[in-house]
Amino acid sequence: MDFVKGRISLPPLPVGKRWVLPIFVSSLIFAFLLLTSLNMGMLASLSTLNAALFSPDIDTSTPSPAPSPPLQPPPPPAVIIPRLAYLISGSKGDLDCLWRTLYALYHPRNIYVLHLDLKSPVAERKNLAARVANQSLFSMVGNVHVISKANMVTYRGATMVANTLHACAILLKKSKDWDWFINLSASDYPLVTQDDLLFTFSKLPKNLNFLEHTSVLGWKEEQRAKPLIIDPGLYKKSKSDVFWVSPKRELPNAFKLFTGSAWMVLTREFIEFCIWGWDNLPRTLLMYYTNFLSSPEGYFQTVICNSQEFNSTAVNHDLHYITWDNPPKQHPHILTLNDTAKMIKSNFPFARKFKKNDPVLDKIDAELLRRPKNAVVPGGWCTGMPKCSNISDEGRLDPGPGSQRLAQLMDKLVMFDSFKLDQCK
Secondary structure, eight states: OOOOTTOOOOOOOOGGGTTHHHHHHHHHHHHHHHHHHHHHHHHHHHHHHHHHHHOTTSOOSOOOOOOOOOOOOOOOOOOOOOOEEEEEEEOTTOHHHHHHHHHHHOOTTSEEEEEEOTTSOHHHHHHHHHHHHHOHHHHHHOOEEEOSSOOOOOTTSTHHHHHHHHHHHHHHHHOSOOOEEEEEETTOEESSOHHHHHHHHTTSOTTOEEOOEESOOTTHIIIIISSEEEOGGGTOSSOOOOEEESSOOOOOSSSOOOEEOSOOEEEHHHHHHHHHOSSSHHHHHHHHGGGSTTGGGTHHHHHHHTOTTTGGGEESOOOEEOOOOSSOOSSOOOOOGGGHHHHHHHTOSEEOOOOTTOHHHHHHIIIIIOOOTTSOOOOTTEESTTTTOEESOTTOOOOOHHHHHHHHHHHHHTSSGGGGGGSOO
């Protein structure tokens, strides 16, 4: 037999046994890896169990959420102090009365329009404008305005309504940041401070309109509603009384007539309704009342009570203390010191009619308004006492006993639903 040098030949393995060795090695590796993973899992479990059993200081449970803070009640709503818009009007010889009434009514939150009609001399009207311009407080705040182009006003005719609407339009042009309009004459006077009035009105709904009204015309039907009159103030520069024309007219059936007082406290929304006239009612009634005797005592009442939008806002009171004859004449009684107790007891914020510099005005200044001579009424808004030469905070109020009297009046007038029983009836 021949041999081949340097090489050994082995007999070949059978095909079925060729993969036994690799499979055996792979199985050993797999078993090793499986045992290793199981051991690691057991170690982790034991570690957790050990911590739970022997380490009580360590809390492995899910932490509970922190307790919610107790619910706090909502803050009370902020008191919104209103702003008032005044028309103070006068005629010949009323300059000093008007000026005194303005001082008694002044507050920097409010806005004022002053008017001396065309019957007053030019010198008086210029004097009024100069007084406003030279009053340092009024100039600093800029809330007192004088109607420089005076209107002719016949107080029993439609020109008084026209003058009131003119003043309202000026007030809306100067500012829309006011809530109620109040018309007064130079012979009116307040019985409470403006701090008292603003404090009281800050607690009222902003949609209330205060105007005396009734549809029971009585004697006014024959003496005022049916006669046709002409107001010369519509076309003349000189003042003269109204005059009658014929024939008489019947009462209208397109709307219902109401009558009441010429003095009122009206909301800005209602004033805008009368001025802008998005409904035709205010214009229609303005034309009708052009020939109506004493139209200032019926125009606004008839507008508001025939308006579905505003008739539910009418409060049947003019907030004035006035004494009349029965039946009333053109002018009310003149108030004197003898009327002081009744005025205060009425709880009304305004009164009329007063004579120029009557002693009763001095008593009101001293006891009800705390007003120094030749100065505005002090309030929470001012510094530089006693004459309030500077403004500290116009929104700060210092209400006094007058606010308590007004609160009693408002409780009677509007704080109960019973006021609706006397509404536009």
